[in-house]
Amino acid sequence: MSDGHGPTPETPPGWSVEQPPPYGAPQTSPWTAPGPHPQAPAGPGQPPPHQHGAPWQAHGQAHGQVHGQVQPGYGHMPPPALRPGIIPLRPLGLGDILDGTIKLIRSHPKAVLGLSALAALLAAVPVAVGQALLFRNAREAVADPTAAPPDPTDIYGGFLAQFGGPLVSAAISFVVVTVLTGVLTRILGRAVFGGNITAAEAWRLTKGRVPALFGVVGLMAVILLAPLVVIGLLVWALIASGTPDPSSGAVGGILAISLVLVLLYLAYVLFFRTRFALAAPAVVLEGRGPLDAMRRSWQLVTGDFWRVLGILLLTSVLVGFVGAILQVPFTIAGTLFGLLGGSDVAAAIVGAVLLAIGATLGAMITYPFEAGVAGLLYADRRMRSEAFDLVLQTAAIEQQRQGWVHSSADELWHPSNSAGS
Secondary structure, three states: OOOOOOOOOOOOOOOEEOOOOOOOOOOOOOOOOOOOOOOOOOOOOOOOOOOOOOHHHHHHHHHHHHOOOOOOOOOOOOOOOEEOOOOOOOOOOHHHHHHHHHHHHHHOHHHHHHHHHHHHHHHHHHHHHHHHHHHHHHHHHHHOOOOOOOOHHHHHHHHHHHHHHHHHHHHHHHHHHHHHHHHHHHHHHHHOOOOOOOHHHHHHHHHHHHHHHHHHHHHHHHHHHHHHHHHHHHHHHHHHOOOOOHHHOHHHHHHHHHHHHHHHHHHHHHHHHHHOOOHHHHHHHHOOOHHHHHHHHHHHHOOOHHHHHHHHHHHHHHHHHHHHHHHHHHHHHHHHHHHHOOOHHHHHHHHHHHHHHHHHHHHHHHHHHHHHHHHHHHHHHHHHHHOHHHHHHHHHHHHHHHOOOOHHHHHHHOHHHOOOO
């Protein structure tokens, strides 16, 4: 795990060591052992208190404290944690995960936000075009309410404009978000150590994993959509049996059954989304195939299901709220321009552009934040279940000694490097 080199006397720029309150001056080394015990002998002629000469002994004490063991000399005060990059190299709390995701975006703004904006724009354009066609039809209906109803071809065109755009957008999102998740995960894997990586290099390292990523997304789609087919068949059977008499109470029974089915399906989706939430990081960072990555995610989530579910739900609420704040003004402005603007063509174009901008801004925040949280949850679960923080700390000390983060750091994520394996 290490060649035996100890840490350098000085911490390079960009590295930080967490200090427990009250925040004092940083130590010369993140693995410096604690000072002499208050009861240690210090009189003349007596040997000095024992100091831990080997960094690995302090390393072991730090790891024991992180995992809840009170070590002699520390009491209940947690030791410093090495933080070369976006997260401290120890099991993560909710604040660490959210803060690390924000640091990921801030430390790689061009790669993360640039790629996310491109992916969001590609997914937003079809919806915006469909909305522009709907604006044109709505303006004609408002301008002349007494006009003859449109012919069937116009009805079909309106149907395609309303539902075709979202369907095309969903297909594009399936492709670009899958690729984006892989690239962002690769950037995150290097950012944990404080290393920088360009979007081009991240893509070069990720493109070989794209088929496996599509495999994971495809299997997830099958798992999540299969119950909808069953529900659809049940609804069709109820409709085919004849329209129930409202006075017989059958309508209320159908509504109750529908509500129960919806709630069961929601629980089903949350369960499997949580169980397989770490599959994409396993594909990119560990080089696993689709089925193997999903089994790996299931294994990592086991034992901490409710915590992982809670963090994922909280993340969805946060990014949904922020995305709505960014998107709603453009949506309102685009709708007003599309319906109440002057020239038909110009108003439709302006409305479509505003809608596309709003959707792009919202998704530009949503995509990287959700990918970052999933990647850091993956790292956290490995640290908690496999003592993977020992591997990360050892590698970080060696990289600190060398003064730079080599691309071989990507290989550390392979499961054979887990301390618990």
